[in-house]
Amino acid sequence: MKAYSIDFLEEIPKYIQIARHIKNLIELGEIKDEEKLPPIRKLSDFLSVNNDTIVSAYKKLEQEGYAVQKIGSGSYAKQKDTNRRLRREYTETFKRIRNESSSKYIDFAGETSCNVVFPMENFKEVINEVIDRDGVNALVNQETLGYIGLRRSISKYFWNDKSRAEDILIVSGAQQGIDIVSKAIINVNDNVIVEKPTYNGALFVFKWRGANIFEANMENDGINLEAFEKIVKKNSIKCFYTMSYFQNPTGMSYSYAKKIEILKLAEKYDFYIIEDDYLSELIFDEKVKYQSFKSLDENDRVVYIKSFSKIFLPGIRLGYMIVPKKIEEAVESSKVNTDISTSSLMQRALDLYIIKGYWRDYIQNLKITYNKRYKVMEDTIKDILKDKVSFNSPGGGFNFYLKIDKSIGIESDKLFYKCKQKKVFISPGVLFYRNSEDGAKFFRIGYSQTEETKIKQGIEIINKILE
Numbered sequence: 001m002k003a004y005s006i007d008f009l010e011e012i013p014k015y016i017q018i019a020r021h022i023k024n025l026i027e028l029g030e031i032k033d034e035e036k037l038p039p040i041r042k043l044s045d046f047l048s049v050n051n052d053t054i055v056s057a058y059k060k061l062e063q064e065g066y067a068v069q070k071i072g073s074g075s076y077a078k079q080k081d082t083n084r085r086l087r088r089e090y091t092e093t094f095k096r097i098r099n100e101s102s103s104k105y106i107d108f109a110g111e112t113s114c115n116v117v118f119p120m121e122n123f124k125e126v127i128n129e130v131i132d133r134d135g136v137n138a139l140v141n142q143e144t145l146g147y148i149g150l151r152r153s154i155s156k157y158f159w160n161d162k163s164r165a166e167d168i169l170i171v172s173g174a175q176q177g178i179d180i181v182s183k184a185i186i187n188v189n190d191n192v193i194v195e196k197p198t199y200n201g202a203l204f205v206f207k208w209r210g211a212n213i214f215e216a217n218m219e220n221d222g223i224n225l226e227a228f229e230k231i232v233k234k235n236s237i238k239c240f241y242t243m244s245y246f247q248n249p250t251g252m253s254y255s256y257a258k259k260i261e262i263l264k265l266a267e268k269y270d271f272y273i274i275e276d277d278y279l280s281e282l283i284f285d286e287k288v289k290y291q292s293f294k295s296l297d298e299n300d301r302v303v304y305i306k307s308f309s310k311i312f313l314p315g316i317r318l319g320y321m322i323v324p325k326k327i328e329e330a331v332e333s334s335k336v337n338t339d340i341s342t343s344s345l346m347q348r349a350l351d352l353y354i355i356k357g358y359w360r361d362y363i364q365n366l367k368i369t370y371n372k373r374y375k376v377m378e379d380t381i382k383d384i385l386k387d388k389v390s391f392n393s394p395g396g397g398f399n400f401y402l403k404i405d406k407s408i409g410i411e412s413d414k415l416f417y418k419c420k421q422k423k424v425f426i427s428p429g430v431l432f433y434r435n436s437e438d439g440a441k442f443f444r445i446g447y448s449q450t451e452e453t454k455i456k457q458g459i460e461i462i463n464k465i466l467e
Helices: 014-028 042-049 051-064 082-098 119-135 149-158 172-183 200-208 226-233 256-270 324-340 342-357 358-384 410-422 452-466
Strands: 065-072 074-077 169-170 191-196 212-219 237-242 272-277 300-307 319-322 399-404 442-446
Touching: 014 051, 042 051, 042 074, 051 065, 051 074, 051 082, 051 237, 074 342, 119 342, 119 358, 149 169, 149 342, 169 172, 169 324, 172 237, 172 272, 172 300, 172 319, 172 324, 191 200, 191 226, 200 212, 212 226, 226 237, 226 256, 237 256, 256 272, 342 358, 358 399, 358 452, 399 410, 442 452
Parallel strands: 191 212, 191 237, 237 272, 272 300
Antiparallel strands: 065 074, 169 319, 300 319, 399 442
């Protein structure tokens, strides 16, 4: 029984914490498949909770597919270890790549800009200048909402002062931004809509908040509006999470028409749009026009989140949020409770980097480098994998999302393992769906960590495996 011990948190219902804890024990293999779970009364006495709490926890486990009730016998664990093992293997491989020489691998799974493109001398210059200018304040000063200089620069250079510096909140990347706003507005059993497939980090946050998650399929120009509207009509939706440009993993971007329609629905049905502006700097196709949900928002419905980590230096962990007035206080409180302050030195350095024009030059050079890789990967997929996969060219970003032809008898998880044996690292589609079976025939490959010659080598290896 010792494994069932829990230190309860006040803000989350106990039955949810119990269900999560048992689910984690099942996924880790500490509770075996078909192992009988403790009787309700015995576990309630052990955890000092009432019987109804354990009943609710077991019901939640059944709903999520982690337990089965046998009449007259009790509840039994149901191991869903295939996808769990894959996720663990995927994460461990990522760690290994970081710790070993990158020349040993062809990395099609990385999602950050490569070191080769980054002009380190410019960044060293601004860090030294900040330390000379601000002295110890650059290291010890803490501003809860973020360094005001950086917030002013974001307002001026990225928003033409249309969003005030006072309304901008500095965070440690997009993941923290999603977490902060979720804590501020999402309670247990609130309803959230996500794209299908979507970024698994966002799914994790919403699940942790105990939200009910609804999905609508992604299309070439954004989420399926018919399915989306059916959901908002039938359910009281708290928020819709979207990646407006080069959605992860599909690479698709929203059309202007769909953005306008979704903004209208947000106002009509009273929900917020959490816009994760992902890699919109890397637009290569002139058909893709940049207009964020936030820039089109006339009713203050959009929570805008932008990370600098993907496109700049992952190690600096910086991003920012712009939130609607109605929830601004709640979001700021959530930020304080989550993380008192983000690195003062890095904020000041990024501020000066932007002011000096280095950011603009960096993005221009980045686009040139990645546009070349994009075209090489696109042409190579069409040339080598033409009979084995189908895909839509995203027009920018870091990734291509491929569907394995139904005539080929391999699924994405098996493809991942076979590629890994050949030292090629891909992202299997099962990682991006709540139901892993939906992603069985999809996989994502990207070029952010891989130069042109290796792109061709890697795709040739994938081709041989698919054959």
